[in-house]
Amino acid sequence: MRIFSKPFHGEFAVSHSSSDTKHEALFPIDPWAIQQKELSLKHATLAETVFAQANGYMGSRGTFEEGMEGNPTSTEGTYLNGVFFREKYSYPEIAYAFATHNNKMIQVPNGKLIELSVDGERFVPGKSQLSSFHRSLDFRDGVLERKLRWKTESGKELELASRRLVSLENQHLLALQYTVTALDFDGKIELKSGLDASYGVGDLDPSDPRVGQLSIRESLEQCDQALGENSLAFSHRVKDGDVVIRSACRQSLSGADVQTLPSSEESSKISNCYVINLKKGQSVTLTKYLAYHHGKVGSESQLSKEAEQSLAKAIELGFDHYVDAQKEKLKSFWDSAEVNIDGDPALAQGMHFNLFHIYQSVGKDGRSNIAAKGLTGPGYDGHYFWDTEIYVIPFLVYSYPEIARKLLEFRYSILDKARERARQMSHDKGALFAWRTIGGEECSAYFPAGTAQYHINAAVAYATRQYLDATQDWDFIKQCGAEMLWETARIWMGIGHFNPRKDGKFCICEVTGPDEYSAMVDNNFYTNAMARQHLRTACEVADYLKANDQDRYNAIKEQIGLDESELESWKKAADRMYLPYDDKLGINPQDDTFLDKPKWDLANTPDEKRPLLIHFHPLVIYRHQVLKQTDVVLAMVLLGEQFEEELKRRNFEYYDPLTTHDSTLSTSMNSVACSELGLYDKAYSYFTDTARMDLDNRHGNTDYGLHAACMAGSWMTVVMGFGGMRIRGERPAFDPYLPKQWKGYSFSVCYRGGRVKVEVGAEQVRYTLQQGSEMSITHHGKAINIKANQPTTEPLLAKQR
Numbered sequence: 001m002r003i004f005s006k007p008f009h010g011e012f013a014v015s016h017s018s019s020d021t022k023h024e025a026l027f028p029i030d031p032w033a034i035q036q037k038e039l040s041l042k043h044a045t046l047a048e049t050v051f052a053q054a055n056g057y058m059g060s061r062g063t064f065e066e067g068m069e070g071n072p073t074s075t076e077g078t079y080l081n082g083v084f085f086r087e088k089y090s091y092p093e094i095a096y097a098f099a100t101h102n103n104k105m106i107q108v109p110n111g112k113l114i115e116l117s118v119d120g121e122r123f124v125p126g127k128s129q130l131s132s133f134h135r136s137l138d139f140r141d142g143v144l145e146r147k148l149r150w151k152t153e154s155g156k157e158l159e160l161a162s163r164r165l166v167s168l169e170n171q172h173l174l175a176l177q178y179t180v181t182a183l184d185f186d187g188k189i190e191l192k193s194g195l196d197a198s199y200g201v202g203d204l205d206p207s208d209p210r211v212g213q214l215s216i217r218e219s220l221e222q223c224d225q226a227l228g229e230n231s232l233a234f235s236h237r238v239k240d241g242d243v244v245i246r247s248a249c250r251q252s253l254s255g256a257d258v259q260t261l262p263s264s265e266e267s268s269k270i271s272n273c274y275v276i277n278l279k280k281g282q283s284v285t286l287t288k289y290l291a292y293h294h295g296k297v298g299s300e301s302q303l304s305k306e307a308e309q310s311l312a313k314a315i316e317l318g319f320d321h322y323v324d325a326q327k328e329k330l331k332s333f334w335d336s337a338e339v340n341i342d343g344d345p346a347l348a349q350g351m352h353f354n355l356f357h358i359y360q361s362v363g364k365d366g367r368s369n370i371a372a373k374g375l376t377g378p379g380y381d382g383h384y385f386w387d388t389e390i391y392v393i394p395f396l397v398y399s400y401p402e403i404a405r406k407l408l409e410f411r412y413s414i415l416d417k418a419r420e421r422a423r424q425m426s427h428d429k430g431a432l433f434a435w436r437t438i439g440g441e442e443c444s445a446y447f448p449a450g451t452a453q454y455h456i457n458a459a460v461a462y463a464t465r466q467y468l469d470a471t472q473d474w475d476f477i478k479q480c481g482a483e484m485l486w487e488t489a490r491i492w493m494g495i496g497h498f499n500p501r502k503d504g505k506f507c508i509c510e511v512t513g514p515d516e517y518s519a520m521v522d523n524n525f526y527t528n529a530m531a532r533q534h535l536r537t538a539c540e541v542a543d544y545l546k547a548n549d550q551d552r553y554n555a556i557k558e559q560i561g562l563d564e565s566e567l568e569s570w571k572k573a574a575d576r577m578y579l580p581y582d583d584k585l586g587i588n589p590q591d592d593t594f595l596d597k598p599k600w601d602l603a604n605t606p607d608e609k610r611p612l613l614i615h616f617h618p619l620v621i622y623r624h625q626v627l628k629q630t631d632v633v634l635a636m637v638l639l640g641e642q643f644e645e646e647l648k649r650r651n652f653e654y655y656d657p658l659t660t661h662d663s664t665l666s667t668s669m670n671s672v673a674c675s676e677l678g679l680y681d682k683a684y685s686y687f688t689d690t691a692r693m694d695l696d697n698r699h700g701n702t703d704y705g706l707h708a709a710c711m712a713g714s715w716m717t718v719v720m721g722f723g724g725m726r727i728r729g730e731r732p733a734f735d736p737y738l739p740k741q742w743k744g745y746s747f748s749v750c751y752r753g754g755r756v757k758v759e760v761g762a763e764q765v766r767y768t769l770q771q772g773s774e775m776s777i778t779h780h781g782k783a784i785n786i787k788a789n790q791p792t793t794e795p796l797l798a799k800q801r
């Protein structure tokens with residue numbers, strides 16, 4: 001009996017997604033790569049996003065070396081994660097403690113730039129005549145490859161082949177190789193290879209709040225530039241800040257007779273220039289290395305040295321070394337993170353694409369995070385949100401726990417800023433994380449859908465608990481976690497109270513929950529339920545430390561001035577937490593007044609009026625029962641063990657028809673809920689939306705960046721939804737089913753030092769321990785022990801109706 005067929009390789013020549021005929025696939029279906037077989041203006045900006053490359057420190061959009069003509073929204077961008085420009089907000093009408101500054105992700109000089117000319121004619125994508133074109137980014141290689149043939153106006157034909165990478169081995173390095181072959185002529189070609197600190201941003205819609213407006217000219221001030229024969233460099237200072245950036249380039253040509261011309265310099269754009277004599281059939285290859293380093297003002301000479309070292313090392317090791325290193329890094333990533341789908345190459349592609357991009361963009365150094373759009377575009381100015389803790393960390397905890405820890409370390413690194421914010425918000429104790437930020441300060445200028453989302457504190461606590469459970473990394477808790485959990489827990493006591501009008505229950509007023517189509521409400525169910533969990537986690541961690549490391553416990557308590565009576569009040573608040581319930585409907589109201597409002601008539605809202613947020617004033621939306629994204633249902637998923645199945649069902653049936661899913665954070669969680677409730681067709685349809693959201697540009701806004709939470713959420717839809725994975729009794733429990741559209745699927749889960757691969761077939765499930773010597777798991781409620789080198793096969797209970 002076949003449990004699972006071999007993984008897919010190679011390309012499937014179908015022009016639309018086999019999973020969903022409503023949405024046309026914009027790129028050819030290939031489970032392991034994104035490709036373009038023709039150069040079209042139609043999805044040109046989208047292509048810049050989906051072909052983006054990153055390594056967690058740096059990200060660069062998939063723009064062409066030579067630029068693009070005819071695409072006004074083309075958006076150049078090379079970004080540094082965690083480095084930002086502080087821009088002062090100006091409010092025509094201000095109130096106390098409004099966010100004062102924005103943090104804008106920094107764009108660094110574009111070093112991809114190459115100009116190729118023959119007989120004075122420049123090669124310009126979008127304008128020049130091509131006889132063939134192919135470009136691909138393979139998720140196992142991490143190298144962007146392009147090959148095309150250009151016919152010049154004078155009738156000469158050239159082949160251009162390039163490879164580009166953002167190194168996963170040296171996070172400071174971007175490298176490219178550009179080979180030009182004269183196919184049918186002997187003659188001269190000219191290459192101008194530059195570093196551009198003056199590039200502009202595309203013509204993106206300024207009325208859409210989700211589009212970021214990043215600009216290199218606004219944020220960087222040039223301090224220095226250097227032009228050598230085969231080298232270029234800039235030093236910049238972030239305006240009004242204390243950060244300096246060194247961008248340096250070294251390049252060389254091989255394969256032909258090259259004449260080096262004087263370097264060129266036009267306002268903040270510097271280039272090395274070459275003339276090359278080619279014989280028919282001969283090629284010349286330009287190899288270009290770029291190093292980006294940043295540090296504090298004063299470290300300029302150190303940074304220059306570091307950049308030179310990165311470049312010297314690159315030259316010594318050579319381009320192919322970095323190509324091989326990409327493969328190695330990605331192999332180890334896929335070994336533990338791969339989700340495979342047998343029976344639907346389009347969805348397999350979606351999953352691989354999503355997880356690949358998360359791995360590329362996620363900060364891995366404890367000093368940076370993952371922006372809502374990763375490092376793929378200017379959207380949301382590169383801000384970090386709760387997306388990290390509720391969507392990205394679960395994937396990493398069970399696939400790459402080392403990176404999950406780094407993200408939590410990042411949160412800890414901004415704890416002081418969260419303390420500052422808490423004081424601004426009149427909390428005399430504790431820490432309130434910014435709703436959106438890079439450096440830690442609150443950057444949300446619209447507080448009803450920003451600062452009011454206090455649930456971000458609970459998200460950090462939830463992720464900390466999940467990480468701790470899966471890794472038992474008490475070292476992290478002792479170093480950072482406990483302090484962070486306790487400081488953030490304090491805030492609930494600052495905004496909640498035991499309400500005599502509600503039987504002395506603990507009520508939390510004037511907050512916004514995940515659903516941003518309701519704002520400033522009392523007792524948002526999700527917030528209260530997550531706050532309860534947060535307070536309980538804070539107490540459990542205190543109990544553990546008290547019992548196991550009294551010294552550390554006392555030290556942290558002393559450091560933050562925590563009193564035992566506070567712990568008691570947390571227990572009491574958790575026990576008496578008010579969770580709204582409506583007897584008549586048998587559901588949890590989203591908040592105290594939600595059910596009193598009229599329902600939005602979604603059936604009669606035309607597509608041109610969606611998403612609601614860009615067509616209606618917030619007040620119009622807030623007056624209705626309508627959801628931007630899943631809220632009560634999200635609580636049912638995240639805290640599933642606390643609620644009865646019938647309550648979950650009633651909640652889902654009530655809220656699902658009111659949910660617009662105008663936020664891409666929504667469908668993955670609803671898919672998980674549907675799987676649990678046996679609503680298999682719906683689970684599948686939500687899953688397809690999640691898995692191919694960006695590849696098919698289903699929300700129409702991928703031009704300015706990918707949706708990291710949605711991409712990571714697709715992992716949850718497979719593993720927690722179809723695979724039914726939950727942690728029960730300190731072991732991974734699986735309750736899988738096979739969507740009827742598939743032949744099988746597989747994924748792996750890391751837990752407490754072990755890693756189990758789960759392969760679900762038509763009749764059986766195979767569990768293989770890939771790491772560790774033994775692991776206890778549960779299969780459809782039955783406890784089993786799996787051992788290294790002894791795959792265990794269990795029957796799949798038929799669940800799908």
Ligand code: BGC
Pocket residue numbers: 372380385386387514516628629663664665709
């Ligand atoms: C969602 C938020 C999310 C943000 C960044 C918004 O549209 O409503 O929940 O954090 O996007 O992804």
